[in-house]
Amino acid sequence: MPLLDDQMAFLLTCDRLKGVERTTSLHSGQRMENSAEHSWHLALMALTLGEYAHPGTDLGQVVKLVLVHDLVEIHAGDLHFEASAAQLAAQAIQEKQAAQTLFGLLPGEQREAFQVLWEEFEAGQTAEARFARALDALHPMLLTWGQDGLGCTDRAPDLTQERVLRLKEPRLREFPAFWQWAQQLLEKAAEAGLLPSEQKAASPLPGS
Amino acid sequence: MPLLDDQMAFLLTCDRLKGVERTTSLHSGQRMENSAEHSWHLALMALTLGEYAHPGTDLGQVVKLVLVHDLVEIHAGDLHFEASAAQLAAQAIQEKQAAQTLFGLLPGEQREAFQVLWEEFEAGQTAEARFARALDALHPMLLTWGQDGLGCTDRAPDLTQERVLRLKEPRLREFPAFWQWAQQLLEKAAEAGLLPSEQKAASPLPGS
Numbered sequence: 001m002p003l004l005d006d007q008m009a010f011l012l013t014c015d016r017l018k019g020v021e022r023t024t025s026l027h028s029g030q031r032m033e034n035s036a037e038h039s040w041h042l043a044l045m046a047l048t049l050g051e052y053a054h055p056g057t058d059l060g061q062v063v064k065l066v067l068v069h070d071l072v073e074i075h076a077g078d079l080h081f082e083a084s085a086a087q088l089a090a091q092a093i094q095e096k097q098a099a100q101t102l103f104g105l106l107p108g109e110q111r112e113a114f115q116v117l118w119e120e121f122e123a124g125q126t127a128e129a130r131f132a133r134a135l136d137a138l139h140p141m142l143l144t145w146g147q148d149g150l151g152c153t154d155r156a157p158d159l160t161q162e163r164v165l166r167l168k169e170p171r172l173r174e175f176p177a178f179w180q181w182a183q184q185l186l187e188k189a190a191e192a193g194l195l196p197s198e199q200k201a202a203s204p205l206p207g208s
Numbered sequence: 209m210p211l212l213d214d215q216m217a218f219l220l221t222c223d224r225l226k227g228v229e230r231t232t233s234l235h236s237g238q239r240m241e242n243s244a245e246h247s248w249h250l251a252l253m254a255l256t257l258g259e260y261a262h263p264g265t266d267l268g269q270v271v272k273l274v275l276v277h278d279l280v281e282i283h284a285g286d287l288h289f290e291a292s293a294a295q296l297a298a299q300a301i302q303e304k305q306a307a308q309t310l311f312g313l314l315p316g317e318q319r320e321a322f323q324v325l326w327e328e329f330e331a332g333q334t335a336e337a338r339f340a341r342a343l344d345a346l347h348p349m350l351l352t353w354g355q356d357g358l359g360c361t362d363r364a365p366d367l368t369q370e371r372v373l374r375l376k377e378p379r380l381r382e383f384p385a386f387w388q389w390a391q392q393l394l395e396k397a398a399e400a401g402l403l404p405s406e407q408k409a410a411s412p413l414p415g416s
Contacts, residue, residue: 004389007256012354014252015235018245027223037226040248043275044222048215048318060268063275067251110256146220181212 003107010105013074020073023080024140027147035070035078038139042066045135052177053131065132068114069121072098082159082167095122130171134178137171141182145189161190161197211315218313224282231288232348235355243278243286246347250274253343260385261339273340276322277329280306290367290375303330338379342386345379349390353397369398369405 018036025032043063050059070078075098079091103114120129141164164186172179189195226244233240251271258267278286283306287299311322328337349372372394380387397403 001385001389001392004257004260004385008350008354008389011249011253011256012235012350015249015351018234018241018249019236019238026226027220028227030227033226034245036248037242037244040244040251040275041219041223041226043248043251043271045219047272047275048219048314049212052212060271063251063268063271064255067248067255067271106256142216142220143223146216177209177212181209181216184209 006105006107007110010102013102013105014071016074017071020070020078022078022140024143027143033143035073039067039070042069042132042135042139045139046132049135052175054127054174057127057131061128062132062135064117065121065129066135068117069132069136071102071114072118074098075101130174133171134175137168138178138182141168141185145185145194159195161186161195162199164195214313214315215318218310221282221310221313222279225279228278228281228286230286230348232351235351241351243281247275247278250277250340250343250347253347254340257343260383262335262382265335265339269336270340270343272325273329273337274343276325277340277344279310279322280326282306283309338382341379342383345376346386346390349376349393353393353402367403369394369403370407372403 020035022033046062072095076094103111190197228243230241254270280303284302311319398405
């Protein structure tokens with residue numbers, strides 16, 4: 001069964017995504033998250049939060065996009081969301097090569113289908129890709145500052161409330177409920193002392 | 209935003225699935241797999257192996273089923289596939305309670321939708337649930353004995369080629385390509401000495 005054998009070889013290679021560590025910890029703070037479980041969580045977000053997508057968004061397609069979006073990290077690794085423009089450019093080249101190597105394990109038509117899914121997510125143009133990218137932007141915020149979040153931001157010591165918002169705004173602003181939720185979440189995190197605020201740092205403390 | 213807050217609370221609780229350890233290791237053998245990354249891998253299998261489903265199977269529904277199927281383990285834990293009938297019965301009660309607790313975090317209609325997904329997978333009656341359960345049966349075999357598999361079966365020292373096949377047959381037989389692939393995989397694993405064979409153990413070794 002050469003076709004099924006090729007597909008199984010692809011699926012076994014994908015197993016390595018479970019070993020790609022992200023820069024976000026689990027909500028418990030016990031260990032860093034890996035990209036496979038992150039992808040599962042995004043797909044579950046798509047099932048749960050579909051009502052906030054633009055009308056007509058194909059949620060089944062959103063699920064496919066998030067399941068596949070990080071696969072290239074098997075060869076290219078993960079990059080921190082604060083990476084520089086030069087780092088991002090180098091990563092983009094590596095990811096293109098990684099996609100060719102990885103999806104090249106699949107038979108012809110399927111190779112093309114996976115490549116197209118990955119490119120759709122990366123381009124961020126369709127309603128489905130924009131919603132998938134909004135979920136991808138929300139997810140680490142939820143794990144880090146949600147509820148009794150431990151705010152594990154050791155790897156980004158110079159984050160501020162305002163900086164996170166500026167970084168997230170391009171993906172979140174078009175989804176008003178998400179954008180409002182994110183702003184409230186960071187406001188609470190700043191109030192709880194989990195995340196510094198530029199404004200508060202710039203103004204003298206009351207009574208000082 | 210009480211509705212979105214409830215949904216986010218549900219999603220944060222689901223984060224705990226990343227801490228539920230399965231009895232199967234990653235393909236590399238480096239550590240045990242957790243149920244969140246297992247669920248992601250099953251969804252990827254559904255995207256990759258859809259052509260082996262019965263005609264008319266809704267693959268989008270299969271993906272939903274596998275994304276949700278293990279969520280109750282957050283409260284009920286995972287059970288080894290060789291568990292006794294008594295263990296299985298106790299687990300079934302625990303999982304029902306777990307489903308009520310977990311899906312109860314969601315608003316009314318959504319609670320019902322997730323409960324129905326979970327029940328559909330458990331019942332294994334629809335074409336979608338039967339395909340999802342076949343993938344769930346194949347997955348640990350792929351990780352354990354696929355390609356250069358390390359055959360990490362430390363937690364099941366009395367497994368044999370024939371016993372694995374008997375356990376897997378009810379889920380796999382109706383999908384001929386999967387059933388044939390599984391038989392060949394175990395035959396190779398037995399030949400490589402990764403898995404004992406009852407037949408070979410019963411007959412004297414050549415030359416002895």
